[in-house]
Amino acid sequence: MQIYNIKLKNNIILGSSKYPSPNIFLKCVRNIKTEMITVALRKIGDKPEKFYKTLAKTNCKILPNTAGCFNVKEAVNTALMCRDIFETDFIKLEVIENEKNLAPSVRGTIKASETLLKLGFKVLPYATDDIKFARRLVEVGCKVVMPWGSPIGTGQGLVNINKLKLIRKSLPDTTLIIDAGIGRVSHACQVIELGYDGILLNSAVALSKNPPKFAESIYNGVNSTIESIKAGPISVSKKPIASTSSKGIPFRK
Amino acid sequence: MKIILNGKSKKLNSDQNVIDLIGLLKIDSKFIAVAINGEFISKRNYTKIFLHDGDVVEVVSPHPGG
Numbered sequence: 001m002q003i004y005n006i007k008l009k010n011n012i013i014l015g016s017s018k019y020p021s022p023n024i025f026l027k028c029v030r031n032i033k034t035e036m037i038t039v040a041l042r043k044i045g046d047k048p049e050k051f052y053k054t055l056a057k058t059n060c061k062i063l064p065n066t067a068g069c070f071n072v073k074e075a076v077n078t079a080l081m082c083r084d085i086f087e088t089d090f091i092k093l094e095v096i097e098n099e100k101n102l103a104p105s106v107r108g109t110i111k112a113s114e115t116l117l118k119l120g121f122k123v124l125p126y127a128t129d130d131i132k133f134a135r136r137l138v139e140v141g142c143k144v145v146m147p148w149g150s151p152i153g154t155g156q157g158l159v160n161i162n163k164l165k166l167i168r169k170s171l172p173d174t175t176l177i178i179d180a181g182i183g184r185v186s187h188a189c190q191v192i193e194l195g196y197d198g199i200l201l202n203s204a205v206a207l208s209k210n211p212p213k214f215a216e217s218i219y220n221g222v223n224s225t226i227e228s229i230k231a232g233p234i235s236v237s238k239k240p241i242a243s244t245s246s247k248g249i250p251f252r253k
Numbered sequence: 254m255k256i257i258l259n260g261k262s263k264k265l266n267s268d269q270n271v272i273d274l275i276g277l278l279k280i281d282s283k284f285i286a287v288a289i290n291g292e293f294i295s296k297r298n299y300t301k302i303f304l305h306d307g308d309v310v311e312v313v314s315p316h317p318g319g
Contacts, residue, residue: 040318
């Protein structure tokens with residue numbers, strides 16, 4: 001999938017949080033074959049270099065986030081700090097409005113996107129499934145938009161399929177990634193079947209009972225879906241169509 | 254003077270710049286980023302920016318995130 005000036009072979013971006021251990025995280029990265037990993041910034045702990053070194057072992061591109069930011073100023077300054085550490089212009093922009101359902105702020109996300117794009121960032125904004133919100137993000141210059149499937153960490157999957165379809169249809173040239181709400185392999189497959197470019201997930205993998213196995217399953221599911229689309233599935237019919245010939249049915253004239 | 258470092262009060266000698274503070278924390282500046290009073294401070298300005306009494310300083314590092 002196309003992320004501004006780079007093309008990723010894999011359609012899956014993986015979050016780096018909540019894994020039982022760094023080793024399990026690294027196994028998941030390997031099994032899901034991701035090329036891009038999301039990370040955050042937090043106040044320094046005892047060994048700030050430790051996680052940095054784990055990230056280096058992944059050989060993945062880093063997509064820092066602005067998780068936990070509730071206004072434009074916080075998000076912009078967090079993005080600048082991310083660029084200072086990771087030396088990347090990519091930023092997963094999160095400007096949260098509602099602490100209860102972690103919904104993004106429409107106004108804040110649009111304003112922060114505009115500001116960060118002017119500062120040379122390649123912004124990947126976390127959005128809802130609202131078409132007007134998604135369209136505005138494209139109008140201000142975002143080449144990637146990341147609508148939620150459902151609220152973060154809920155694992156509910158894609159709760160408003162028709163809204164997501166409308167976004168895909170209305171923004172054919174924008175890279176669309178479902179960010180948040182994925183819980184099962186079938187949800188990830190559904191994202192691809194809707195014509196979306198990719199999936200960003202974290203909790204579904206990290207909190208599963210066997211994260212490396214789940215990561216592998218997500219990869220296999222997504223790639224089977226891609227291959228099946230290439231193979232040309234049948235079109236949907238309103239009427240039933242018998243599979244077996246109606247000629248020569250026994251006991252009929 | 255006193256600053257607020259990552260939410261906690263910290264005493265510092267006067268005339269300390271950001272690089273002095275990082276030295277006191279014994280951390281490699283490669284792994285961190287800094288904001289003072291809510292404003293990002295670029296690594297190239299660490300020697301130019303001096304801390305003042307009451308400054309609210311955030312020193313952050315990479316952390317797992319989704």
